[in-house]
């Protein structure tokens with residue numbers, strides 16, 4: 408997962424002081440770090456969210472595909488974090504960042520155990536193949552085996 412590693416590195420750099428640089432945009436870019444592209448803030452937020460939550464669905468409230476994806480996890484009794492991009496002021500920037508990370512800016516964009524698994528269709532297919540729950544359980548196991556104080 409080369410992508411995950413590089414984004415994580417970006418996250419750390421972005422956090423260690425370039426938050427305001429990212430907000431300042433172009434001017435800040437010339438001053439410094441390689442992480443102050445306009446996508447940096449959403450990118451690092453996405454990275455943090457997918458590492459903190461076993462299931463994350465980037466969604467829009469009006470989208471039926473997104474409803475179907477959420478219902479799939481509800482029916483499996485799997486809790487998830489839904490990020491409703493149409494309710495975020497910077498939703499479009501999040502979609503740009505998701506495009507960079509996954510190759511598409513459509514919704515839903517679904518992550519399990521820190522990894523992008525696809526949109527609604529892909530997720531349903533994974534479930535039909537019996538591969539979705541094992542991914543979720545892998546994540547639960549990983550989180551429960553963390554030392555106390557390290558869990559979220």
Ligand SMILES: N[C@@H](CCC(=O)N[C@@H](CS)C(=O)NCC(=O)O)C(=O)O
Nearest residue numbers: 470472512513514515526527528529
């Ligand atoms: N096959 C994809 C379809 C995804 C798709 O076409 N999503 C539409 C909404 S249903 C979309 O994101 N349109 C652009 C947008 O809302 O920004 C999936 O299952 O997720």
Ligand code: FES
Nearest residue numbers: 469470471472473
């Ligand atoms: S199904 Fe229409 S916006 Fe997703």
